[in-house]
Amino acid sequence: MKKLIVTMVLVSLLIASLFSATKNSTTPSTGTAQGSATYSAETAANYKYQTNDKNRMVTIGSISEKFQGPVLVTSFGQSTDGSMIEQVMKRLKTVSYTYNPTATGADLSGVKTVVIAVGNSTKGLGAAGISQEQETARAKEFIASAEKAGVKVICCHIGGATRRGALSDAFADMVLPLSSFIVVKEDGNEDGKFTSFASSHNIPITLVYGSKDTVGAFKAIF
Amino acid sequence: MKSYIKNIIVLVVTVVVAFIASMDFLSMHKIEKIGDNPNITEIKMLSEYSPRLKGTSLDTEVYFFDSGVEGGTFLILGGTHPNESAGLVAATALIENIEVEEGRVIIIPRTNNSGFTHTSPFDGMQDFFTLTLSDGSERTFRVGNRLTNPVHQWPDRNYYEGTSGRTIYGTENAEVRNVNRLYYGTEDGVLTEQVCYGIYNLILEENVSITMDMHEGSPEFLYLDCTMVNMKRDNTTAMSIASDMALSMNFDDLDMRAEYSGVTSYGLSHRSLGDNTDSMMTLMETYNPSMGPLHGKMDDDLLINGNEPNYYEAHNDGYIYFDVPEDGYPLLERVARHMTCIRYLSEAYSWEYPDEAITISGIPEYQEIVDGGFDLILKPL
Numbered sequence: 001m002k003k004l005i006v007t008m009v010l011v012s013l014l015i016a017s018l019f020s021a022t023k024n025s026t027t028p029s030t031g032t033a034q035g036s037a038t039y040s041a042e043t044a045a046n047y048k049y050q051t052n053d054k055n056r057m058v059t060i061g062s063i064s065e066k067f068q069g070p071v072l073v074t075s076f077g078q079s080t081d082g083s084m085i086e087q088v089m090k091r092l093k094t095v096s097y098t099y100n101p102t103a104t105g106a107d108l109s110g111v112k113t114v115v116i117a118v119g120n121s122t123k124g125l126g127a128a129g130i131s132q133e134q135e136t137a138r139a140k141e142f143i144a145s146a147e148k149a150g151v152k153v154i155c156c157h158i159g160g161a162t163r164r165g166a167l168s169d170a171f172a173d174m175v176l177p178l179s180s181f182i183v184v185k186e187d188g189n190e191d192g193k194f195t196s197f198a199s200s201h202n203i204p205i206t207l208v209y210g211s212k213d214t215v216g217a218f219k220a221i222f
Numbered sequence: 223m224k225s226y227i228k229n230i231i232v233l234v235v236t237v238v239v240a241f242i243a244s245m246d247f248l249s250m251h252k253i254e255k256i257g258d259n260p261n262i263t264e265i266k267m268l269s270e271y272s273p274r275l276k277g278t279s280l281d282t283e284v285y286f287f288d289s290g291v292e293g294g295t296f297l298i299l300g301g302t303h304p305n306e307s308a309g310l311v312a313a314t315a316l317i318e319n320i321e322v323e324e325g326r327v328i329i330i331p332r333t334n335n336s337g338f339t340h341t342s343p344f345d346g347m348q349d350f351f352t353l354t355l356s357d358g359s360e361r362t363f364r365v366g367n368r369l370t371n372p373v374h375q376w377p378d379r380n381y382y383e384g385t386s387g388r389t390i391y392g393t394e395n396a397e398v399r400n401v402n403r404l405y406y407g408t409e410d411g412v413l414t415e416q417v418c419y420g421i422y423n424l425i426l427e428e429n430v431s432i433t434m435d436m437h438e439g440s441p442e443f444l445y446l447d448c449t450m451v452n453m454k455r456d457n458t459t460a461m462s463i464a465s466d467m468a469l470s471m472n473f474d475d476l477d478m479r480a481e482y483s484g485v486t487s488y489g490l491s492h493r494s495l496g497d498n499t500d501s502m503m504t505l506m507e508t509y510n511p512s513m514g515p516l517h518g519k520m521d522d523d524l525l526i527n528g529n530e531p532n533y534y535e536a537h538n539d540g541y542i543y544f545d546v547p548e549d550g551y552p553l554l555e556r557v558a559r560h561m562t563c564i565r566y567l568s569e570a571y572s573w574e575y576p577d578e579a580i581t582i583s584g585i586p587e588y589q590e591i592v593d594g595g596f597d598l599i600l601k602p603l
Contacts, residue, residue, distance in 0.1 A: 041540060080461060080464075080465060080479065080480050080481055080482065083458070083461040083462055083464075083465035083480065084465045084468065084469060084479075084480075086462055086465065087462070087465045087466050087468075087469045088469070090466070091469070099458065099462070101458060121481075121482065123481060123482035123483070123484050123485075124482050126482065126484065126485035126486075127453040127482040127483070127485065128453075162444075162543075210472055211468075211469065211472050211479075212469060212472035212473050
């Protein structure tokens with residue numbers, strides 16, 4: 001009897017070890033984790049949304065002038081949001097634009113408006129083959145050149161809450177002081193970072209509910 | 223004499239049990255029929271691109287749709303991970319419905335054919351699920367395992383270095399049976415890697431322009447309703463095409479985003495095939511609650527209706543980032559999402575590369591599929 005029990009236990013262990021190798025269905029197929037937000041879950045829970053599924057776009061402050069082309073769309077942080085903005089510009093069909101995610105001051109020649117998509121992505125930096133330090137240096141050089149050239153700057157944060165880490169915020173902080181207009185997907189504003197800055201610096205800001213609503217926000221300013 | 227009778231009875235019972243078990247096991251090797259489509263121009267086997275697969279359980283069908291009009295070639299992979307059912311059903315629906323007007327489309331519905339012959343026993347997986355169409359006919363699909371059946375490729379080596387750059391060892395050693403860890407593959411590798419080589423070689427021989435690998439992920443996964451894109455081809459253009467697709471899906475009120483392929487995602491299709499071929503590589507993920515550890519009973523409500531209250535609760539408690547719908551995320555919607563993604567990708571690709579246009583008709587709009595049900599995309603057999 002004792003032998004039988006020992007044998008059964010050993011066989012069970014053997015079977016378990018064999019099948020444990022096939023029992024990996026919870027393993028994700030791809031990818032790694034994104035950075036975490038710089039504000040607490042409690043802060044986010046207390047935030048009162050102004051946009052919703054029905055009222056998809058809210059502008060705070062008055063837009064006194066239309067922005068002019070040619071437009072240069074670039075990215076600070078190499079997230080895919082720059083590419084999304086490019087597609088938004090494509091759908092406007094009325095403004096000439098170029099998209100260069102790694103633009104420098106030298107690319108500002110002839111440009112009247114710069115749209116900067118802020119949002120850090122380690123995958124994007126890897127795809128572009130540049131380091132965090134190089135991207136930060138490029139961003140600093142670009143924003144200094146834009147200021148010197150006197151071009152209008154539009155700050156765009158359309159990556160939502162998942163694109164609110166310390167590095168993304170650092171890029172936003174570079175762009176906001178020079179911005180004439182701000183567009184934010186509202187779930188990226190759950191701590192009021194963008195609306196507070198816009199209010200205190202008298203900059204018009206449009207909150208959008210989803211990425212697609214950026215088209216409407218841009219139609220109003222171009 | 224008495225002991226002989228006892229032994230004979232035990233032997234007979236053993237043979238009967240073994241026979242029944244064998245029949246059940248072998249029934250998993252029966253391939254479900256895919257409905258006819260007059261627009262299919264050719265059906266090949268993957269072994270034509272990876273000869274050593276011939277006669278093995280990993281050889282698999284490759285469906286060709288050639289418009290006869292010059293253009294690009296779109297390769298669509300379903301069933302890379304057979305437990306991610308939306309990929310198999312979407313590939314089946316595409317095969318049964320599409321017509322290609324410019325360029326070519328190539329579809330492999332069961333990329334890891336061996337993975338469909340077994341399940342995850344300790345997960346209490348069902349072997350099959352059945353969809354009933356309005357005429358009362360039934361379409362049955364296999365629920366498989368994300369890995370090759372160990373009966374076909376065993377033992378798992380303790381250490382494996384294939385062509386991918388990924389070293390598979392230790393607790394990860396079962397991944398040597400995972401198609402999506404061994405790209406770009408070699409014809410001399412383990413059987414699973416020979417599948418990878420077949421797809422790699424197919425891409426080269428057929429000059430594939432763009433590839434979509436259809437996947438699903440567990441609710442804990444951060445890249446759901448997301449398409450991974452390799453940036454090698456034309457640098458920013460690949461992401462522009464994917465972003466165009468994502469924004470188009472947003473306009474249909476569907477969450478979708480594009481994300482860069484991780485530089486160290488060695489062996490995954492979007493990384494290693496993108497790096498080693500000229501095809502623009504994409505991989506899309508939808509939410510599948512049956513794949514996560516919090517799932518309850520494996521039944522049709524979970525597999526077909528995508529309904530798992532545990533995940534809804536976990537999301538509301540802040541543990542799951544993905545916005546889990548209260549009423550579930552049905553298989554039909556996930557299949558419709560894959561098909562819509564492919565439709566918009568082909569349109570964006572054709573817009574960007576008019577000389578390599580791929581024009582596909584026969585894929586209904588997302589809402590049409592959701593309203594029309596499986597009747598609209600699966601043929602009664």
